[in-house]
Amino acid sequence: MEKRAHFKNRTLAWLLITPQLLLVFLFFYWPAGEALYWAFTLEQPWGGGNEWVGLENFQALLSDSAYWGSIGVSFAYALLATGIAMAGALVLALFVDRQLRGFQAYRSMFVWPYAIAAPAAAVAFRFIFAPESGMIGAVNALWPGLWNPVLNGTQALIMVVLCHAWIWIGYNFIFFLAGLQSIPRSLIEASAMDGSSALRRMRDIQLPLIAPTLFFLMVINLTGSFTDSFGIVDIMTEGGPARGTEVMVYKIYFDGFKGLDYSGAAAQSIVLMLLVMVLTFVQFRWVERRIHYS
Amino acid sequence: MTVVTKLSAAAFALAAAAVFAQPAQAAERTKFEFWYGLTGDLEQRVQDTCKRFNDSQADFEAVCVGQGGYPNAVQNAIAAYRAQKQPTVVQVFDAGTLDLMLSGAYVPARKLMADNGYDIKWDDYFPGIANYYATSKGELMSFPFNSSTALFYWNKDAFAKIGRDKAPATWEEVEQVSRQLKAAGYDCPFAFNFDPWTNLEQFSAIHNQPIASKNNGYDGLDAELVFNKTKFVDHITFLKKMYDEGIFVLKAKGGVQDTADVVDSFASGACQMMQTSVGDHGTIGKLAKPDMHWDVAMLPVWAGTERKNSLVGGASLWVLAGKSDGEYKGAAAFLNFLAQPSSVEWWSTVTGYIPVTNSGFQAMKAEGFYDKVPYKGREVAIASLTYTPTTPISRGIRLGGYIQIRKEVQDALQAIIAGKVSVQDGLDQAVERGNVILRRFEKTYAGKQLL
Numbered sequence: 001m002e003k004r005a006h007f008k009n010r011t012l013a014w015l016l017i018t019p020q021l022l023l024v025f026l027f028f029y030w031p032a033g034e035a036l037y038w039a040f041t042l043e044q045p046w047g048g049g050n051e052w053v054g055l056e057n058f059q060a061l062l063s064d065s066a067y068w069g070s071i072g073v074s075f076a077y078a079l080l081a082t083g084i085a086m087a088g089a090l091v092l093a094l095f096v097d098r099q100l101r102g103f104q105a106y107r108s109m110f111v112w113p114y115a116i117a118a119p120a121a122a123v124a125f126r127f128i129f130a131p132e133s134g135m136i137g138a139v140n141a142l143w144p145g146l147w148n149p150v151l152n153g154t155q156a157l158i159m160v161v162l163c164h165a166w167i168w169i170g171y172n173f174i175f176f177l178a179g180l181q182s183i184p185r186s187l188i189e190a191s192a193m194d195g196s197s198a199l200r201r202m203r204d205i206q207l208p209l210i211a212p213t214l215f216f217l218m219v220i221n222l223t224g225s226f227t228d229s230f231g232i233v234d235i236m237t238e239g240g241p242a243r244g245t246e247v248m249v250y251k252i253y254f255d256g257f258k259g260l261d262y263s264g265a266a267a268q269s270i271v272l273m274l275l276v277m278v279l280t281f282v283q284f285r286w287v288e289r290r291i292h293y294s
Numbered sequence: 295m296t297v298v299t300k301l302s303a304a305a306f307a308l309a310a311a312a313v314f315a316q317p318a319q320a321a322e323r324t325k326f327e328f329w330y331g332l333t334g335d336l337e338q339r340v341q342d343t344c345k346r347f348n349d350s351q352a353d354f355e356a357v358c359v360g361q362g363g364y365p366n367a368v369q370n371a372i373a374a375y376r377a378q379k380q381p382t383v384v385q386v387f388d389a390g391t392l393d394l395m396l397s398g399a400y401v402p403a404r405k406l407m408a409d410n411g412y413d414i415k416w417d418d419y420f421p422g423i424a425n426y427y428a429t430s431k432g433e434l435m436s437f438p439f440n441s442s443t444a445l446f447y448w449n450k451d452a453f454a455k456i457g458r459d460k461a462p463a464t465w466e467e468v469e470q471v472s473r474q475l476k477a478a479g480y481d482c483p484f485a486f487n488f489d490p491w492t493n494l495e496q497f498s499a500i501h502n503q504p505i506a507s508k509n510n511g512y513d514g515l516d517a518e519l520v521f522n523k524t525k526f527v528d529h530i531t532f533l534k535k536m537y538d539e540g541i542f543v544l545k546a547k548g549g550v551q552d553t554a555d556v557v558d559s560f561a562s563g564a565c566q567m568m569q570t571s572v573g574d575h576g577t578i579g580k581l582a583k584p585d586m587h588w589d590v591a592m593l594p595v596w597a598g599t600e601r602k603n604s605l606v607g608g609a610s611l612w613v614l615a616g617k618s619d620g621e622y623k624g625a626a627a628f629l630n631f632l633a634q635p636s637s638v639e640w641w642s643t644v645t646g647y648i649p650v651t652n653s654g655f656q657a658m659k660a661e662g663f664y665d666k667v668p669y670k671g672r673e674v675a676i677a678s679l680t681y682t683p684t685t686p687i688s689r690g691i692r693l694g695g696y697i698q699i700r701k702e703v704q705d706a707l708q709a710i711i712a713g714k715v716s717v718q719d720g721l722d723q724a725v726e727r728g729n730v731i732l733r734r735f736e737k738t739y740a741g742k743q744l745l
């Protein structure tokens with residue numbers, strides 16, 4: 001008897017996955033290889049020559065306080081955005097799971113933000129948070145000068161994080177809802193009969209049982225915030241007052257595409273790629289151990 | 295005949311008709327591509343320019359493709375050049391000049407026109423414009439196309455309320471007028487932003503202050519930034535003081551060279567004075583209420599300064615290397631067409647840009663162009679650009695990685711105005727970081743000589 005499923009037709013298998021492999025090669029491995037090469041040279045934008053400089057680009061990066069600043073901003077962005085998006089989505093999913101009034105409508109509506117492209121949402125949020133002409137202008141009319149993301153880096157970061165979290169709540173919500181609904185209702189009912197409150201049930205039964213979903217979403221949210229932040233930052237703050245919202249991916253874009261510093265941007269891309277790999281590895285190695293899969 | 299033979303006969307007849315019914319013009323026009331970066335209303339004007347060229351002759355056809363912005367135009371041209379699919383002519387903005395110049399990926403303007411038998415009056419181009427795009431010896435590498443400079447915009451109605459009818463000529467006067475306007479009830483006497491072009495570059499040029507050593511980089515790739523030691527420091531100290539007192543108001547959206555908010559606030563009458571490009575002259579004319587009286591003047595200087603010419607902004611047209619002779623002939627014809635006084639005049643009428651040749655300017659003046667209402671005031675831009683013959687440091691800026699340097703300046707200004715760092719420290723930091731960028735650029739082009 002065969003111990004595992006075996007697909008006998010190898011030619012067909014290869015034919016079927018070749019298009020996808022080709023895409024991955026064309027859009028990831030090849031550019032990444034070129035970026036790796038450029039990261040070790042000083043590339044002239046119009047071609048015509050480059051100079052091998054070894055690790056100098058990386059040394060220049062690591063001794064640049066602005067680069068460390070952008071790493072800090074990226075981490076702050078990632079942690080804040082993930083925290084708000086997951087907490088918000090969890091609360092909404094719990095309410096919908098408990099079938100509070102109106103849940104049929106909310107169930108479909110809460111997912112919609114994820115369908116909106118990040119730049120489109122960024123334009124809307126930029127209007128909302130514009131110090132004078134936006135909706136938040138009402139606050140500024142009461143306390144003049146309170147909200148000014150044009151000069152205040154922290155406020156600018158809050159603004160972009162909120163926009164990102166708003167979009168990703170939609171994504172997280174549907175996963176949380178699915179996870180919650182896969183918990184056997186008998187468990188909930190039994191604990192309710194024993195007299196536990198909704199909060200208690202959530203803490204002791206529901207959260208531990210959706211731990212795999214929590215872990216999955218944490219990984220996806222964190223890695224997504226490193227890359228998806230670009231559209232939002234570009235539209236809302238362009239790196240923010242005095243680099244207050246300059247996430248790593250935006251710095252790469254600015255240095256490479258606008259500044260025409262291809263080698264510097266390539267070096268930064270390699271560092272970002274390694275960082276995300278390490279982050280994912282860390283999560284799988286240490287956090288996944290504590291997840292109980294039922 | 296059977297059905298099949300009927301069908302094939304019909305097909306043959308159709309093919310024969312197609313082959314023999316050629317359009318009347320048998321001569322194939324030589325096509326060449328022109329990539330430009332202007333967007334919006336100005337994009338339409340560029341397309342009109344191309345149409346005018348194509349309609350004026352039958353040998354060549356300019357295929358004009360918009361790239362959606364200056365940085366995009368440069369980026370796309372670079373990518374195309376690396377793939378050997380570059381256009382013949384490309385519009386490159388001021389900050390992209392040096393990378394292209396050092397790459398050798400272009401055909402110098404003088405060489406192109408001489409090779410194709412055109413006699414261009416190179417001296418006809420205003421020196422204040424031409425020297426930005428010329429070698430250190432004054433030979434034009436690219437063709438000035440859309441040129442602008444910065445002007446001081448002031449609201450005549452507000453000035454009339456405080457009993458003044460002339461624009462301030464010095465910054466001391468600007469301060470005095472601002473205080474008077476504030477006392478008269480205006481919340482925003484003067485709007486400013488973080489744009490390095492007006493605040494640093496234009497300021498340094500008219501005050502004859504260097505931005506970098508080696509004559510702003512013209513004399514060598516080993517230049518170093520020096521604006522933390524010039525009058526610029528005093529000027530920014532003044533700006534910060536005025537901002538803290540609430541007399542100068544910040545109207546900046548974010549992003550390098552984003553001037554939309556000073557323009558909007560002036561056009562709506564919310565702010566009474568500001569500095570921006572002459573290119574916004576037409577925009578303000580359209581946006582402002584018809585009963586708002588406003589005018590332009592030359593940028594103010596600090597009292598006691600011997601004013602020099604201001605800097606040119608905008609972009610120029612470069613002819614890229616690696617194309618065929620036929621395409622170069624077409625490009626030469628196109629550029630010759632653009633250099634004619636009639637083209638210069640037409641372009642300056644439909645856009646806010648100023649004429650780049652003296653003959654074009656004279657022709658417009660003779661026609662009374664600058665006496666008519668929407669255009670009145672733009673001649674101040676020419677006056678500003680040609681106030682004096684260019685000095686070695688007021689002819690332009692030739693620094694590598696300049697877009698990144700501009701961002702450093704902008705970041706420093708943001709931090710200074712937000713009070714996070716002192717004026718001197720902020721500018722010192724910008725200079726330090728800018729010098730790192732310059733050294734990197736120098737290393738990238740090691741061994742290349744500046745022309």
